Amino acid sequence: MTRDEMERALAELPFRLLRRLGRAIAGPLALRMGKRRLIHTIMAGAEANGARIEAAIRTHEAEERALAAGPGPAAPASAEHRVERPADLRALLEGIGVPEPRPFVPDDWQVEAVEALERGDVIVSVPTGSGKTYVAVEATRRAMHEDRTVVYTSPLKALSNTKYTEFCKIFGPELVGIITGDRRDNPAAPILIMTTEILRNLLYDAAGGEIDVRLDTLGLVIIDESQFLADPERGVVWEETIIFCPSQARLLLLSASIGNPQELAAWLSSIRPTPCHLVRHQHRSVPLRAGYLHPNGKLTPLFRTVAMPPSPSQAVLHPEAKRLFTMFEEDTLYTRRSG
Amino acid sequence: MPPSIHPVHLITVLRQKSLTPAIVFLTSRRSCDEALQAFEHAPDRLPPARQESITAVLDELTAIYPSLHDHPLRKIVTACGVAAHHAGHLPSWKIAIEELMRRGCLDAVFATTTLAAGVDFPARTVVLTQSGVRRDQDFTDLTIAEVAQISGRAGRRGKDSVGFAIVTPSPYMDLGILIRGLTGRPEPVDSQFIITYPMVLNLLKAHPLDHIQSILAKSFAQYQMNAQAVHLEHRIEKLHAKLESYKPRECSDWLTQWSAYDHATRQTAMKLQARRHHPPEVRARLPYLTPGRVVAFPRFRGIVLRRYRSRGQRHEMVTILRKGGVMAESPVADVMGVIDRTFDFAPAPAFPWATPEALAWLTQQLEDLPKHLPLLTVPPAPDEGEGELVKSLGDLFPCPTCPCRPTCGKEFKAANTMKQEWLHHTRTVQSLRTGIWHKFQERADILQDLGYLDPAFKLTADGEWARLIRIDFSLLLTELIRTQAFHAVTPATLAGLMACIAYENDRPASFPRITAALANLVATARRMAEALAPYDDPPLLRADVGGLAERWVGDTTVTWAQLCRSTSMAEGDIYRLLSRTLEYLSQVHSLQATHPDLATVAAEALSRIRRGVLEELP
CATH class of the missing domain: 1.10.720 (Transcription Termination Factor Rho, Rna-binding Domain; Chain A, Domain 1)
Incomplete structure (x- = not known):
């Protein structure tokens, strides 16, 4: 050479x-x-x-x-621990589209959560978008039947507003009120949507002697996005709200998947008069698949299997995705260095 | 090849594979806006039927939210079926985009990763373009919970049989983080409990001081700390058992005794070490090498001017005056013999270590010395080894003569490590058990000093109203009210100051000028914040942002568009600033009973803020 x-x-x-x-x-x-x-x-x-x-x-x-020759004669060598062929794009995109319209049947866990609320507090920790709202609405309906008032709190004003519109549609605007830092609509309604801070303030007022009538009849407190408990700045408000929540009211904590829901449940059981029931699962109501899209427009599955791997240790990248990503890294590494 | 995929190309691919509608998560607002702009030059336009349906939805919403009427992005959203959704937009616009997404009118929305939690609408596909997210000034990796939150938006219940999370690479992306995020278990939720001043006041209003500890014990923070403490206590027990197994000994507290002995041994050894560098005969000579001593070297004689050791040097040195006034530096080991003759002279603290006269005299004396002089016989140096040390320690430490000594010596190191660990754990457990309560007491003491609590920890008159202020920097606000800083304040100035306190972002931007009155008030607030700094972290207190709120409240003829033009801040940020100001003002407004004048001003400011865009919206 x-x-x-x-x-x-x-x-x-x-x-x-x-x-x-x-x-x-x-x-x-x-x-x-x-x-x-x-x-x-x-x-x-x-x-x-x-x-x-x-x-x-x-x-x-x-x-x-x-x-370039592809998986040629080298492949049979590893015949004894034969690996399944990696999924292809067709498999990834298979079944895409609108499912058959089915009458709505609540999932078992949703029924379980609503029923457990009869006996005590409930924590629901399920993946985003699997239907926590159903539990909230159903629980509200039951509380209304018993002539109890309901407070629904969320961390963001925007979410409160969305929920307000949603609850207005379900229960009628005369039964639903909203209180946020800068909005007060129908504050005497039996169903109140508010930010968590507002509820905390209400609880303080009640404890301070300026009795708020609603708190006596308060039957249910729904705390949405309760994983905000871990928020460095606002987490303390969630804790205060839960600690000072009147004991006759049931607590329903809705949260996205978190790592330690049992710990939260154990804590609630230790400070509240009724035991806390935990409803959790990792199952998504709409299955998720992962893809890798290269800047040149090529789409491949991200993982070897179409379904999501159950844990990071079992996550094996699709060979094509791996090759493309390595290529991308090399290219960008090079441009960055010479540039 | 471009570093990452072009947005138009990306959407084209997604459309081809029927992966739309999609939410594309980008790093910054700017990249969202740029992605949207890229569509202006793209040839693809939606078919008229779809364009009409988008217009219909937007028109419907305009009836509720008039600010949508001539929104600059309307055209492109209608024409291309894509939109941007980030914190820089007005809530009304975000609501419109969410509604369009829910009704399936849009093909893609570009959103910021930072606000993934605020994106409350699902799509068939989410596109991940980054593994990091900007937090304050830093760029940090996405947590598993955040990736789960993002991928949770993929797949609409009842509308999709499958949801997709598509990863597309960009420079600096770490694929590992995304893989972990997509497949891993979310992080545990940990308590962020802190004691705030309003909390102290409100708790003491409702409960006597001796009930507080049990109330605080109900916090999740305490629950988690108790769990930790129990774990540590378990460990402490084990350590204790192990330490017990080292008994019995002669003395009751052999570890303390031995550690004192060990310490003394080490100290002495350190002192000895320096001298050990010299052989015994040199060491024996050392006490004789005093200034003025005549010493013999193999080839000459000289008078010692000083003895010293430079820093970091092992060997001691002597400065020698030689024949003819020559100065020499020599290691003590080179001294061959000590001569039985000394001269008294006046030493100097610096070179040449003697006064000039003394130097001249010494030189003369050296010349005059007889040729042969007897060498001094130096007695051998005493042995300063271990035995000597033990003898010198005497009765102070019984260990050297103790029959247990060999065992103790062998076991001391391991046992001492264990004991230290035990002590450390014991202290940790104590602080875990009582930390929150101590923090509460600390805060209560401060409030007592400031006069919000009386000596019996009951609320004073000031405390009674101060507990109604339940915002960040409440202490600053209540102190300002107490010092009459708001005397004869106008609604505009009050709103301006509230905006300054509420705004916690140091991103530079241009704002309308502030008035002298507001500048004075901000200066007062700054001084106050500085004085309170030991008790509470001071707010940023940017004077410039106050100008916005001041203008909006001060002049009710200012339209939203005019306000937006007067600053470089994004519309959504102005909205958020004003709505935060509203919250702060409504806290001031709650002081009607005790501060009617101030509450009236706050009420006036509140009613003036609520107009235009701020009124149309929830």
Whole structure:
């Protein structure tokens, strides 16, 4: 291999291999070099390291050829622990579209949550979008039947407003009120939507002697997005609200999936008069699939399987996604370094 | 190849694979806006029927929210079926976009990752373009819970049989974080309980001081800390049992005894170490090498001017005056013999270590010395080894003569580590058990000093109204009210100051000028905040943002569009600033009973803020 040939072959090599070569020849300094300087450095050391450079180039070429040939005769070698073929794009996109319209039947966990509320407090920790609102609405309906008032709190004003509109549609605007930092509509209604801060203030007022009539008849407090308990700035408000919540009212904590719902449930059981029932599951009502979209427009599955891997340790990237992402990383690494 | 996929290309691909509607999560508001702008030049336009349906929905909403009427983004949203949704927009616009998404009129929405929690509408597909998110000034990795929140938006119940999370790479993206986020278990929720001043006042209003500890014990923070404490106590018990197993000993507290002995040994050893560098004969000579002593070197004689050791040097040195007034520095080891002759001279603190006269005299004396002088016989140095140390410690430490000593020596190290750990855990458990209560007491003491609580920890007259202010920086606000800082304040100035206190973002922007009255008030507030800094973190108190609220409240003829033009702040941020100001003002308004004048001003400010865009919206 002449010098010119070698230089051209080096330019073809992926940056990753070039760096490895450069590091072997010029030491850790090579890690900070751009592609052009790396090639220059490697060529400067070519006399002494000719064999090594050539070997690296040949190995890479052989790998390229093997890749181009596809999973050829090499595959059967691993026959005893045969791996399933990675999913393809067709499998990923299969079944896309609108499901058959089905009459609404509440899930078991939803029924369970509503019924458990008869006996005590309830924490619902389920993935986003699996129908926590159903539990809230159903629980509200039951409380209304018993002539109890209901308070629904959410962390954001925007969410409160959305819920207000939603509850107005279900229960009628005369039964629903909203109180936020800057809005007060129908504050004497039996169903009140508010931000958590407002409820905390109400509870303080009640404890301070300025008795708010509603708190005596308060039957249900729904705290949405209760994972906000861990918010560095506002988390304390959630805790205050839960601690000072009147004991005759039931608590319904709705939260996205969190890591330690049992701990929360145990805590509630320890401070509230009734035991706390925990409803949790990881099952999504609409299954999720993951894809990888390369900037050139190529779409592949992200994982080897179409279904989501159950844990990070079992997550195996789809070979194509892995190849494309590595390619992308090399490209951006290179532009960033020379730029 | 471009570093990341072009937004128009991205949406085209998603449309082709029928993956729309989609929510594309981008890092910043700017990238959302730029993505939307990219569609202006794209050839694709929606078919007329769909455009009409979007217009219909927007018209319907305009009836409720007039600010949608001539929104600049209306055209592009209608034409291309894509929109941006981020905190820079007015809530009405965000509501419109959400409604359009819910009705399935849009193909894609570009949203910021930061507000993933506030995005309350589902889609068939979510697109993840980043593994990090901007928080305050930093760029941090997405947590598993956040990725779960984002991917939770994928798949509409009843409308999709499958939801998709599509990852598309961009520079600096860490795929590992997204994979962990998509497949992992969310982080546990940990308590962020803190004691705030309003909390102290409100608790003491309702309960006597001796009930408070049991109330605070009900917090999740205490629950979690108790769990930790129990875990540690378990460990403490184990350590205790292990430490017990080292008994019995001669003395009751062998660890303390031995550690004192060990300490003394080490100290002495350190002192000895320096001298040990010299061989015994050199060491024996050391006491004789005093200034003025005549010493012999192999080839010359000289008078010692000083003895010293440079920092970091092992060997001691002497400065020698040689024949003819020459000065030499020499290691003490080179001194061959000590001669039985000394000269008294006046030393100097710096080179040449003697006064000039003394130096001249010494030089002369050196010349005059007889050729042969007897060497001093130096007695051998005493052995300063272990035995000597033990003898010198005497009765102070019984260990050296104790029969347990060899056992103690062997076991001391392991046992001491254990004991230290035990002590550490004991202290931790104590602070876990009582930390919150102590913090409460600390805050209560401060409030007592400031006069909100009387000596019996009951609310004073000031405390009674101060407990109604339940916002961040409540202490600053109540102190300002107490010092009459708001005397004869106008609604505009009051609103301006509330905006300054409420705004906690240091992003630079341009604002309308503030009036002298507001500038004075902000200066007063700053001084107050500084004085209160030991008790409460001071707010940012940017004077410039106050200008916005002041203008909006001060001049009721100012329209929303004019207000937006007077600043470089985004519409959504102005809205949020004003609505935060509203909250603060309504807290001031709650002081009707005790501060009627101020409450009236606040009420006036409140009614003036609520107009235009701020009135149309919930």
